[in-house]
Amino acid sequence: MSARIIDGVALGKVIRQEVAAEAAALKARGITPGLAVVLVGENPASKAYVGSKEKACLEAGMHSVKVTRPAEITEAELLAIVDQLNTDPTIHGILVQLPLPKHINTERVLLRINPAKDVDGFHPVNVGKLVIGDPTALKPCTPWGVIQMLTRNGIDTKGAHAVVIGRSTIVGKPMANLLIQQGPGGDATVTVCHSRTKDLPAVVRSADIVIAAIGKAEFVTADMVRDGAVVIDVGINRVDDASLPKGYKLVGDVAYAEVAAKASAITPVPGGVGPMTIAMLLANTLQAVKQSS
Numbered sequence: 001m002s003a004r005i006i007d008g009v010a011l012g013k014v015i016r017q018e019v020a021a022e023a024a025a026l027k028a029r030g031i032t033p034g035l036a037v038v039l040v041g042e043n044p045a046s047k048a049y050v051g052s053k054e055k056a057c058l059e060a061g062m063h064s065v066k067v068t069r070p071a072e073i074t075e076a077e078l079l080a081i082v083d084q085l086n087t088d089p090t091i092h093g094i095l096v097q098l099p100l101p102k103h104i105n106t107e108r109v110l111l112r113i114n115p116a117k118d119v120d121g122f123h124p125v126n127v128g129k130l131v132i133g134d135p136t137a138l139k140p141c142t143p144w145g146v147i148q149m150l151t152r153n154g155i156d157t158k159g160a161h162a163v164v165i166g167r168s169t170i171v172g173k174p175m176a177n178l179l180i181q182q183g184p185g186g187d188a189t190v191t192v193c194h195s196r197t198k199d200l201p202a203v204v205r206s207a208d209i210v211i212a213a214i215g216k217a218e219f220v221t222a223d224m225v226r227d228g229a230v231v232i233d234v235g236i237n238r239v240d241d242a243s244l245p246k247g248y249k250l251v252g253d254v255a256y257a258e259v260a261a262k263a264s265a266i267t268p269v270p271g272g273v274g275p276m277t278i279a280m281l282l283a284n285t286l287q288a289v290k291q292s293s
């Protein structure tokens with residue numbers, strides 16, 4: 001079998017266009033959706049992510065605010081910025097780019113964000129809403145993007161055995177919670193694997209849908225995947241490649257070529273889940289606007 005490629009660049013573009021159309025309609029009613037991204041320090045990857053988010057926001061016709069502060073900022077100063085954004089009526093979504101410097105308590109900062117503006121979906125109020133199936137939950141962008149990739153590519157999750165590899169707060173756990181919700185994109189039978197799972201290859205081989213969010217380059221090999229499975233690769237890993245000008249390439253958590261030969265559908269890296277994350281951030285901002293007006 002040769003897998004169908006699930007194209008996250010194309011789908012991300014469609015979602016961003018849908019968001020832009022809705023943002024234009026809101027603007028006509030005098031409401032401009034606004035997203036604030038807070039960047040602390042000089043982490044190059046964080047700077048690049050924040051730049052992409054700002055660009056996507058502007059392209060969708062939204063109001064974008066970027067707050068940058070040096071790594072030496074105190075926690076109290078950062079909390080004051082969050083407080084100010086919480087009460088700013090032109091801002092509907094707030095995202096504090098992680099990781100934060102070690103002297104700042106990340107939990108405390110994320111807890112301070114008004115849950116109604118928590119477009120990353122990391123606040124316990126939104127986590128709780130997601131678990132109980134409350135449709136007003138703002139859902140973490142990466143797993144929510146994976147659900148869009150499945151549903152909009154006609155992949156039925158109902159009754160399917162989905163195996164999620166990874167149990168992080170930002171990907172694995174919300175991914176599993178989304179897949180067990182009732183309704184489209186849910187109703188799956190979900191198994192969550194992690195570093196303590198016994199005989200992980202056997203568990204993954206029993207999956208109709210494999211979702212890899214481990215952070216280990218090409219961890220999922222063809223012998224772990226059954227013929228015809230759908231494989232979603234969330235991983236983004238840098239591996240050295242002296243033949244490239246940059247000296248490295250990006251690969252996922254799945255050994256793409258060999259798994260693509262067995263799977264019925266697969267996401268590439270790059271160009272798979274990655275572009276969906278920003279698209280869902282914009283979609284979440286729109287949801288926050290609609291729920292606030």
Ligand code: NDP
Pocket residue numbers: 142165166167168169170171172193194195196197200213214215216234235236237253273274275277
């Ligand atoms: P974390 O490091 O927070 O979590 C990794 C998970 O994988 C943990 O639950 C860990 O288990 C599990 N794990 C690690 N090694 C093994 C192993 N040998 N066998 C089984 N399970 C294992 O990573 P994230 O969830 O934040 O990210 C995962 C990947 O997704 C990364 O490559 C990251 O870059 C990428 N990512 C991509 C995004 C995108 O936009 N496409 C967004 C976010 C992340 P345990 O809990 O037991 O330690």
